[in-house]
Amino acid sequence: MGTRCLGCGWWLVAVVAGSVxxxxxxxxxxxxxxxxxxxxxECTARASEAAPSAAAARSAALAGKNVEHFVxxxxxxxxMCDGELAPDRRSVDGPVRDLRDVARAIxxxxxxxxxxxxxxxxxxxxxxxxxxxxxxAPSADxxxxxxxxLVARPPAAVAGEPKGTVERLRVFxxxxxxxxxxxxxxxxxxxxxxxxxxxxxxxxxxxxxKKFRRVAVADEWTFVAVRDNQDADFRxxxxxxxxxxxxxxxxxxxxxxxxxxxxxxxxxxYGSGRLAxxxxxxxxxxxxxxxxxxIAGFDDLRRxxxxxxxxxxxxxxxxxxxxxxxxxxxxxxxxxxxxxxxxRNLDERDRKVAEKWTKQLLGNIDxxxxxxxxxxxxxxxxxxxxxxxxxxxxxxxxxxxxxxIEVPNGAFAAAARQLLAVQCPPGDRLVLRRTTHAQLxxxxxxxxxxxxxxxxxxxxxxxxQEPGEPPFGSMTSAGISGLLLARAGMVAQQDAxxxxxxxxxxxxxxxxxxxxxxxxxxxxxxxxERADNHWYYWLYGLERSCELASIAWLNGRDWYYEGALQxxxxxxxxxxxxxxxxxxxxxxxxxxxxxxxxxxxPAVITGG
Numbered sequence: 001m002g003t004r005c006l007g008c009g010w011w012l013v014a015v016v017a018g019s020v021x022x023x024x025x026x027x028x029x030x031x032x033x034x035x036x037x038x039x040x041x042e043c044t045a046r047a048s049e050a051a052p053s054a055a056a057a058r059s060a061a062l063a064g065k066n067v068e069h070f071v072x073x074x075x076x077x078x079x080m081c082d083g084e085l086a087p088d089r090r091s092v093d094g095p096v097r098d099l100r101d102v103a104r105a106i107x108x109x110x111x112x113x114x115x116x117x118x119x120x121x122x123x124x125x126x127x128x129x130x131x132x133x134x135x136x137a138p139s140a141d142x143x144x145x146x147x148x149x150l151v152a153r154p155p156a157a158v159a160g161e162p163k164g165t166v167e168r169l170r171v172f173x174x175x176x177x178x179x180x181x182x183x184x185x186x187x188x189x190x191x192x193x194x195x196x197x198x199x200x201x202x203x204x205x206x207x208x209x210k211k212f213r214r215v216a217v218a219d220e221w222t223f224v225a226v227r228d229n230q231d232a233d234f235r236x237x238x239x240x241x242x243x244x245x246x247x248x249x250x251x252x253x254x255x256x257x258x259x260x261x262x263x264x265x266x267x268x269x270y271g272s273g274r275l276a277x278x279x280x281x282x283x284x285x286x287x288x289x290x291x292x293x294x295i296a297g298f299d300d301l302r303r304x305x306x307x308x309x310x311x312x313x314x315x316x317x318x319x320x321x322x323x324x325x326x327x328x329x330x331x332x333x334x335x336x337x338x339x340x341x342x343x344r345n346l347d348e349r350d351r352k353v354a355e356k357w358t359k360q361l362l363g364n365i366d367x368x369x370x371x372x373x374x375x376x377x378x379x380x381x382x383x384x385x386x387x388x389x390x391x392x393x394x395x396x397x398x399x400x401x402x403x404x405i406e407v408p409n410g411a412f413a414a415a416a417r418q419l420l421a422v423q424c425p426p427g428d429r430l431v432l433r434r435t436t437h438a439q440l441x442x443x444x445x446x447x448x449x450x451x452x453x454x455x456x457x458x459x460x461x462x463x464x465q466e467p468g469e470p471p472f473g474s475m476t477s478a479g480i481s482g483l484l485l486a487r488a489g490m491v492a493q494q495d496a497x498x499x500x501x502x503x504x505x506x507x508x509x510x511x512x513x514x515x516x517x518x519x520x521x522x523x524x525x526x527x528x529e530r531a532d533n534h535w536y537y538w539l540y541g542l543e544r545s546c547e548l549a550s551i552a553w554l555n556g557r558d559w560y561y562e563g564a565l566q567x568x569x570x571x572x573x574x575x576x577x578x579x580x581x582x583x584x585x586x587x588x589x590x591x592x593x594x595x596x597x598x599x600x601x602p603a604v605i606t607g608g
Contacts, residue, residue: 027111027113027189029089029108032227034561035081035226036079036082036226037223037225038224038225039078039224040078040222041078041222043218043219043220045070045071045216045217045218047062047063047064048060048062048215050212051211051214052211057205057212058204058214069125070217072097072098072523072531074535074570074578076100077565079565083556091105091111094519097522097523098123098523098532099123102118103201104221106118106146121156122155122169124172124528124531125173126173126174126177127154127177128155128156130150131148142186143186144186144187145184148180149179150180151178152177152203152205154173160428162424162470174206177203177206182199185197191226193223195222196221197221198221201216238597241593244571244575245285246594248576250282250287253297254293260272272301272306273310274587275304276315277591279294279298279322280318280595280600282294284598285598289322298322307380309361309377310392312357312364313392313393313395313396313399314395316354316400317399323346325344329599330602344402344404346403346404350403351403354403358400358405358407361396361397362408364381365378366378366384367381372414374418375414375415377389377394385418386464386465387419387464390482391541394482394485395481401489401492409495412485412487413486415486416482416483417500419479419482420503422466423507423511424460424461424462425460426460427458427459427461430456431454431455433555435451435453435551436549436550437550439552440553452553459510459513460511461475461476461511462475462476462478462480471526472524472527472530473525474524474541477541479507480512481548483507484545484604487505515545519554521539521565532580533581536577536589536596539567539592540593542559543560543596543600543601544601548604571593577589577590
C-alpha cells in the first residue's frame, strides 16, 4: 500500500512484511474536525567546514557553520492540522519543503509500519530526496525505530510544469547528498496520535566539485494536546500575540529607528514605506486614535517625500484605515455583498496629502503600454512591472477611492487587464469549494455542515512577471487581491464592462483553485525555490485574498486557523516574529504577522 501527497507528488510506500503488527490494531489519526494536534519540539542543526572529499566530510567535526543554507531559518511549527490529513486519515498530505518536515511526514504516516521508500521531490537546496529503510515491529506501547538511508539528487522535471522550471530550480540546489536517518516514534493507537518522535539526519552534502560538507539535524516532537478549531486557548494566544507584537512595533516607531528613514538615491530603500506599514499595523490592531506615537508617526509620514509605489500605496492604506468609521470592517465582513460605506471624511490637510500621493502613484507606471487600456505599475516611472507591484498599485487606488480621492475612470479595468494578461496557463481541473463567513454563520448552532460556493475550475496561478514563469503562493495571492480590488473599483465607479467582469470572475475562481491545490502555510507554496522566501508576505497575501473575497474556508480548510498556528510558533520574547533570513527586518515580519492575525482586510464587493 502507499500514500501520495496530491499537492506535491511525494510518495511514501509501505512494503508489507512479516513484522507488521496484527491487523486488528488499526492506526488512524483522531483529530477534531478542523482541529489540530499540538507538540513541543527541540531542534538542533549543525554543519562542518567544507572538506575536499566525501570521506573527509563524513568524519569532520560539526561546528554550526552554514546551517541555514541547508535548513530553513524558520522551522515549520510543531503542529499537525486536521486539514493536512489525507482522505484515509492515516498520513499527512501537502507539499514538503523542509528537511524537518520530511521527518514529520514519515513519522506521521500511520499506514507505514514496515519497510518504507519515501520520495520527496524538490526539498531545496538538497533536491529530490529518497528515504529507504524499515521500521521495527511495534512494541507493546507502540514504539518503533527506523533505520534508513537518504539519497538526494538534482531535481527532475515534472510533466506539465512551465518550460525551464527544473533548470531554474537546479541552480539553487546542491549536486547531491547522502547519509543516514535514525528515527524513533511512539504511536498512541487509543488516542489516535503520534505521542512522540525523534529523528537524526547525518548527511554529507556535495556542494560542488571537491567541496563537501557534513550536515546533522536533530528534531524531537512531544505530544502536548489535541485542540478544537479556534478554541478559547487559540483565541487567547492570538490576542496575546497581537498585543505583544503591537508593543514591539510601537517601540520601533517611537524610537525612530534608522530603517524607518529614507536613505536617498534608491527608490527601493522603503524607509517611508516601513513607517507607513508600521502605522497601518498599529491602526488595524486598534491602537488608540489619541496614541501620541501614532499621531507623531502620521505627522512624520505627511512630511515625507514618498516616491516608490510600495511606500505610496501603504501610506494610502494607513490613512484610509485611520479614517475608517468604527466597526466598518465588521459590518462589511458580515455581508460581503453589502453596499460599500461612503468615503471617509478627511480634513483639508489629509485630503491634499492623499491627492498628492495618488497622483504620484498613477505616475509610477510602465510607459510601454497605453494606461487607458493596460495599466502596469512599477516602483517609479519606467519600463518594467511585476505582479506584486500591480497588487500594491491597486491597493493604493482602492484606498484613495475610499478616501474620496478621484481615481480616473477606467483605471481599475486597465489594471485588471494587465493581471489577466499575465495569469499563468491552466493546470489540473478540480472542484473548488469556497465557504464564506456568512455561510459559516448561517450554519452555526445547527447540525448541518456549512454551505459552500462550488465551481469546477482549471487551476491557474501567478508568477512574478511573465505567465511562462513558474507560479508561487505569494504572487498568486497578489494576483487574486489585485483582481478583487480591480473588480471592486469597477463596481464602485459603475463600470459596465460586463465582459471584463466575467473574465475577472473566471480568473479569480481559477486562482483560488490554484491556492486550494497547492495550499500550504508551512512554506510559500508553488515554485520550490520560493518556499522559505517572503513567507510572511505570503501569509499576509493569503489573508488579504480570502478576506477580500469573504472566504472563511477554502476547500474545507480553515486557512486562518492553520496560518495563525504557524505564526504563533514564530513569536519571540520581545514580541517580534523571527525573520526568514538574516537580512530581513523584524519590523517587516512582525507587521505582516500582526496584519494576518487581526484579519486586517475587510471584504469588498465580489458579486455582480
